[in-house]
Amino acid sequence: MNSVERLLIIDDEAALRHLLRTILEAEGYQVDEAENGQQGLELIATKTFDLILCDIRMPELDGMSFIKKALESNPTLTIIMMSAYGSLETALQCMQHGAYDYISKPFRPDEVILTLKKALERLKLQSENKQLRHQLHRSRATSKTIGNSQAIRDVLDKVDTLAQVKSPVLIGGETGTGKELIARALHENGPRSNKPFIAVNCSAISAHLIESELFGHRKGSFTGADKAHTGLFSAASGGTLFLDEIGELPLNVQPKLLRALQEGEVRPVGETKPTKIDVRIVAATACNLKNAIQNNLFREDLFYRLAVVELSLPALRSRPDDIPALCNHFLHLIAAREQRPAPRTRTRKHDGKNHDFSSR
Secondary structure, three states: OOOOOEEEEEOOOHHHHHHHHHHHHHOOOEEEEEOOHHHHHHHHOOOOOOEEEEEOOOOOOOHHHHHHHHHHHOOOOOEEEEEOOOOHHHHHHHHHOOOOEEEEOOOOHHHHHHHHHHHHHHHHHHHHHHHHHHHHHHHHHHOOOOOOOHHHHHHHHHHHHHOOOOOOEEEEOOOOOOHHHHHHHHHHOOOOOOOOEEEEEHHHOOOOOHHHHHHOEOOOOOOOOOOOEOOHHHHOOOOEEEEEOHHHOOOOOHHHHHHHHHHOEEOOEOOOOOEEOOOEEEEEEOOOHHHHHHOOOOOHHHHHHHOOEEEEOOOHHHOHHHHHHHHHHHHHHHHHHHOOOOOOOHHHHHHHHHOOOOOO
16 A cells, blocks of 8 residues: 555535545644545545545435446445434445445544544554465465576566466477476466466477367367367367477468467367467576577567566576575485485585586
8 A cells, every 4th residue: 555545535415525535634634525426436446545525415426336337347446324314224224235434424533533543453454464374375386486586586586477468478498497487487476377377398298289289179070089179279268278399280281270379269170260268378498599590490470479578597507606505405206205214415515516408
């Protein structure tokens, strides 16, 4: 939340708006005014308010109509209703419509301030809880990425940002740099985390089966297709499809992947009509795709569709400070597998940091 909270007063009585404004500004709040619900809707469409005080009976658009329309456009709004015709029934109606609280007129200044502070404190707690949940989720999603070097921290900072968008991401890096771990972190840190994450290694599927594997096929569309297959694009619906070793994708399949990226649809083998898809694509490669383009092994238009955002993972030789953490991680994995205590290897870890990993 902002250091200075912004409040909106909606009431058709100018004298009451002035009184409330004087009280609230004396408490350090920023205050805007509207004389009816319609003006209030126009203000919340252009400005952000931490809290809204709204009268019930007003011309043009009354308070009950305002709260319904306002919460339809922004369900997170916190609204306190006011009325000189207060009753328990009216208060309950306000709550049922989504109001946080209700104040009867006439009211004392201290009553208004106390109600506002309670509401703002609740908002502060909600904001802190949301931030903590996000930090915990990020910690879980990136915990398998071992290391604390500046290079790895830079990558994880980018992951945190890129996870929130739908754009395709192309991850580059040598074998063993953790491309799939980063792809999973992109998925688990983002809004698609509760949907499927499906990984496929394009080099591990035979050329004559990969089209069916990715896009699916109709029953009887080719020899051996004794039943329909939905394909990985459909299986990953709403989530993320990770295409590892994308440089190994056969040339004849590349136009179909390009169409899926451009049009948001795939056509299973043997089908005449396309199927709409909602999938985020994350691709990875250990080879230089620009060289593959020059050698006519990879389509240039597909490259630029995949590389909307590029993420390069550093090799171990460029981040020696991570070697002790990696040694400790793998030693504990092996020790757990062998049911033995992990040995202390401080000297060996130090030697690893000084090893020239570029001489392979």
